[in-house]
Amino acid sequence: MPEIILEESWKTELQETLNQPFMKDLFRFLMTETQHGKTIYPQKDQVFSAFTMTPFNAVKVVILGQDPYHGPGQAHGLSFSVPETVKTPPSLANIYKELKRDLSLPIPKSGCLTSWAEQGVLLLNSVLTVEQGKAGSHQGKGWEKFTDAAIAALNNNADHLVFLLWGAYAQKKGKIIDRKRHLVLNSPHPSPLSAHRGFIGNSHFSQANEYLIKHFQTPIDWSIKDQQDKQQELLV
Secondary structure, three states, X not given: OOOOOOOHHHHHHHHHHHOOHHHHHHHHHHHHHHHOOOOEEOOHXXXXXXXXXXXXXXXXXXXXXXXXXXXXXXXXXXXXXXXXXXXXXXXXXXXXXXXXXXHOOOOOOOOOOHHHHHOOEEEEEOXXXXXXXXXXXXXXXXXXXXXXXXXXXXXXHOXXXXXXXXXXXXXXXXXXXXXXXXXXXXXXXXXOOOHHHOOOOXXXXXXXXXXXXXXXXXXXXXXXXXXXXXXXXXXX
């Protein structure tokens, strides 16, 4: 069972939502699933990692995912990301291919995107939990309302954000975003089933940085450093 422990700026923005009856129903559902012995990902202290790692006031870019990875050890609370030692999933591999094409960045070995989150990239899944081995199993239980409220708060109370909406699901969820106030970039999903239809070649990463620079913000360093690279930097 996750605890509702949000970073303070997010807590301020979402306090009214946290008090809604649907949140109590959602957590009752999660508690029942746990009591029935079902394995839920990510582990409970990582359910709100996207919010913890990227405070509301630090958000520059939002990347919307659908629900967490449902394999053992994969999900850690950030959309598209996996822990350092876990094999890079296919969709993330295509994201890396576009990064290489768009910004000439090397393909990293690590699939961990925490460095993005720490720079202001909110890696937000629409649904924050999933049952092991059952993709989409926690859809329709209330998480969508919670993350809709987070998107609405960003839309209304922040300025000049970049929303990267990959695939029909993310684009539908992002319909509320004010295109005059924020930059919204749409493309097919990076899944192997659709990446060749326009994800590869979308230049979203360079466009995001151009927009941030235009609005006097520090651009994102989209490179991913492997653990070995980080250790070498510490030695320099």
